[in-house]
Amino acid sequence: MKDAIRQVTDELQARGYRLTRARRSIVDALYKAKHPQAIRALAAKVDADDASVYRTIDMLSAEGLVERIRLPDGSQAYALAFGHHHHLICTTCNRVLHIPCKGMRAKLPTHPDFANVEDHEVTYYGTCTACVA
Numbered sequence: 503m504k505d506a507i508r509q510v511t512d513e514l515q516a517r518g519y520r521l522t523r524a525r526r527s528i529v530d531a532l533y534k535a536k537h538p539q540a541i542r543a544l545a546a547k548v549d550a551d552d553a554s555v556y557r558t559i560d561m562l563s564a565e566g567l568v569e570r571i572r573l574p575d576g577s578q579a580y581a582l583a584f585g586h587h588h589h590l591i592c593t594t595c596n597r598v599l600h601i602p603c604k605g606m607r608a609k610l611p612t613h614p615d616f617a618n619v620e621d622h623e624v625t626y627y628g629t630c631t632a633c634v635a
Contacts, residue, residue: 506582507533510567517565524550528558529582538571538579538598571598574627588624594633601626 510529511521519525527548532539539547545555559580562568569583573596581600590599603624610619 506584510562510582513565513567519561524548524554525558528555528562532568532580532582535581538569538581540577540579544580571625573598588626590626590628592630592633593627594629597630597632 507529511526514525515521527550528544531544531547535544535547541555541559544559545552548555550558559568563570563580567583568580571579571581571589571591573579573591574593575596577596579596579598581598586603588601588603590601591597610622612619
């Protein structure tokens with residue numbers, strides 16, 4: 503996954519974005535995180551002010567380089583976007599796990615009111631083992 507950092511930074515430069523210290527720090531922190539991060543948690547880990555973190559996450563999300571994950575409590579978490587996967591979210595503590603789904607990619611549905619269906623998102627909800635104990 504170390505290539506993920508290079509992919510994101512190369513992609514930013516190819517799209518005309520400068521690779522600032524703050525952007526590099528945010529991408530590195532997302533890469534090192536074991537789980538998707540809330541903005542506040544991410545801001546505490548990087549060498550950038552809160553406004554730069556918010557702006558950078560919005561830009562990376564808009565560019566499709568970071569995924570925004572909506573949590574049951576209404577907050578959001580962020581992770582580097584990599585390959586097709588699904589999410590498993592604890593409804594008690596908002597912990598998010600990525601579930602690889604190689605070979606599980608569903609056939610996208612058709613509907614007469616849609617010209618095309620481009621993608622899908624699957625999220626499973628439950629309670630993690632830490633919250634059950």
